[in-house]
Amino acid sequence: MSRKEQTITLAHGAGGGAMHALIDELFLTAFGDGPLLQKEDQARLPLADLLARGDRLALTTDSFVVSPLEFPGGDIGKLAVCGTLNDLAVGGAMPLYLSAAFIIEEGLPLVLLERLVGSMAEAAREAGVSIVTGDTKVVERGMADKLFINTTGVGVIPAGLSLSIGSARPGDQVLVNGHVGDHGAAVMLAREDLGLVGELASDCAGLHELIQPVLAQCSGVRCLRDATRGGLGGVLSEIAGASEVGIRLIERELPIRPQTLALCELLGLEPLFLANEGMTAMVICPEQAEQALALWRGHPLGRHARIIGEVLAPSSPGRLSLLTPYGGERLLEVPHGLQLPRIC
Incomplete structure (x- = not known):
């Protein structure tokens, strides 16, 4: 043989x-x-x-x-x-x-x-x-x-460093380092039973070399979460709930590839709840948000980094919403189950 x-x-x-x-x-x-x-x-x-x-x-x-x-x-x-x-x-x-x-x-x-x-x-x-x-x-x-x-x-x-999903405060800014939903979309396209074809690739990557310089230079980082199962929407909902605050995202600032949007529209999925494997969400004090953004954009895994939203006062603790380009606000609800199983 x-x-x-x-x-x-x-x-x-x-x-x-x-x-x-x-x-x-x-x-x-x-x-x-x-x-x-x-x-x-x-x-x-x-x-x-x-x-x-x-x-x-x-x-x-x-x-x-x-x-x-x-x-x-x-x-x-x-x-x-x-x-x-x-x-x-x-x-x-x-x-x-x-x-x-x-x-x-x-x-x-x-x-x-x-x-x-x-x-x-x-x-x-x-x-x-x-x-x-x-x-x-x-x-x-x-x-x-x-x-x-x-x-x-x-x-x-390191000594003196303390990050927690319960530490977000009103006025804090929300950053991401890359495109939303790349991993989930790529795995969907790779499944033969779906019969779909496309050119999307997973963002699978190790993030510690992206994260460490920001932590070393920005003392105002509240928390970081990698957006795997449940996607960006899932981890931000966890942060909002644990911190008893609201989080509002700005739709026009979300880095989502057109191919991912098209795939989600075809299958009736919400891209914000698609998994990533090389993207993290960061909540940081407003005074250091631009500094952190510049640090991320200087790294290959952060070229597409953006400030995508802010933390709101806790009038509705745990609320995650999306500000549309037309000035309206849409509530984002975490799906009861996985949009796509066996994703990681």
Whole structure:
């Protein structure tokens, strides 16, 4: 059997020679790092590295079940790294380490798994983080959809930094660094069952290098949230509710690609609730909004950054609204369920 025809079998998860060969030849080769190569049941990390960078440890975990596994602009491997690192970054943490656990369905082509693991390794290297421990499990056909990945990220928060979704105040400005809904739209177009064709690509990217300079130079940052499931509208609704304020967006300032708007009109979706994987929303005091905007626009991931709205006095706590180009105001309500499942 040629290598292109080889698939994952139950033997690859049975603890024998096939499993050890898969781990050594694929995962250790791709992720090879000091702690991982020790082949212990845990990663042993030097405390000095953590204590030298801050005074608090940040820990996050996430699972990725996106369908399809590969899509324009990314794949489940890149998504697993960037999504986890971004959860750390929006809390102000500098990401350092990742764990990775793989649930693999019997029959997954080996060459596909190699591509996805390679993509994951490349994303980690570009972000300057190490994948230091992990796990693999193989399940029977029909027990999973090809591949699921769980990642846990560890980072350190600098002393004196405190971000919270409950800290937004009236007058604060709302910024985003990129186009709304790119990831959700790209994944929709990649699904063969929808029969749609387009040129949109996911915005999947690690955001910590975009975020860190703003946090270092702007003391008025209240909070940051990456707009993944639920999209920009979802995270801003969470901020408004937690802070007991209202948030009003300005429709003409929203950076939405025409292709995304057209797709949403075709399918009856609200682009503000489509997922992103390389966009964050920031709430910042009005005096520093322009400074933060300039910093973002100086970074490749922030070229399309804009101030898109403001925080309002809490006459209607948790209210999220949209100011239309005609001067009217439309209430934005978070959908009861996902507009599109299996998006990340």
